[in-house]
Amino acid sequence: MPSLKPADLAHLLAVRGDFVSLGHAGGQYTATVRANDKAVRSRAEPGSLWVAEHRRNTDRSPGPVLAMERRGSGWCYAVAASDGAVLRAGTLRDCAGCHAAAPSSESVFTTVGPGTAGASEEQGRD
Numbered sequence: 001m002p003s004l005k006p007a008d009l010a011h012l013l014a015v016r017g018d019f020v021s022l023g024h025a026g027g028q029y030t031a032t033v034r035a036n037d038k039a040v041r042s043r044a045e046p047g048s049l050w051v052a053e054h055r056r057n058t059d060r061s062p063g064p065v066l067a068m069e070r071r072g073s074g075w076c077y078a079v080a081a082s083d084g085a086v087l088r089a090g091t092l093r094d095c096a097g098c099h100a101a102a103p104s105s106e107s108v109f110t111t112v113g114p115g116t117a118g119a120s121e122e123q124g125r126d
C-alpha cells in the first residue's frame with residue numbers, strides 16, 4: 001500500500017469531491033474520492049489505487065482515510081488515521097463484503113466519466 005499521508009494523497013486525482021458518504025460510517029462524514037492514473041483508466045488494473053478521504057460533517061475535522069489497492073485479481077483494503085498512519089490492511093472482510101455489492105463492477109462504487117481527468121468536480125454515481 002503506498003503512502004496515505006495527506007501530502008501524498010494530494011498528488012492523486014480527485015475524481016469525486018465533497019459529498020456525504022453513504023457507504024461509510026452512517027453518513028457522518030463528507031468524502032473526497034481520489035484515484036491514481038491506472039484506476040482512472042481501468043478501475044481495477046493491478047496497481048490501481050482508490051482512496052476515500054473523510055471529514056466530519058459537523059466541524060470538517062479530518063476523519064479516517066480508506067483505501068483499496070488492486071493486487072493481482074483481488075483488492076488490498078486499508079484503514080488509516082487522518083495523518084495516513086495505517087491501522088489495518090489486507091483482504092478486509094468488512095470492506096470487501098460491502099464493496100462486492102458495487103453496482104458497476106470490480107468492487108468499485110465510484111464512476112469516472114469521460115473528461116474527468118484533470119478535473120476535480122463532483123462526479124455522479126450510476
Ligand code: HEC
Binds near residue numbers: 023033066095109
Ligand atoms: C456498507 C458498505 C460499505 C462498507 C462496509 C465499506 N464501503 Fe467503501 N464505499 C462504499 C460506498 C457506497 C462507496 C461510494 C462512495 C460513498 O458513498 O462513500 C465507497 C467508496 C469507497 C472508496 C472509493 C472507491 C469506490 O469504491 O468508490 C474506497 C477507497 C473505499 N470505499 C474503501 C473502503 C474500505 C477500506 C472499507 C473497509 C474499512 C470500506 N470501504 C467499507 C460502501 C462501503
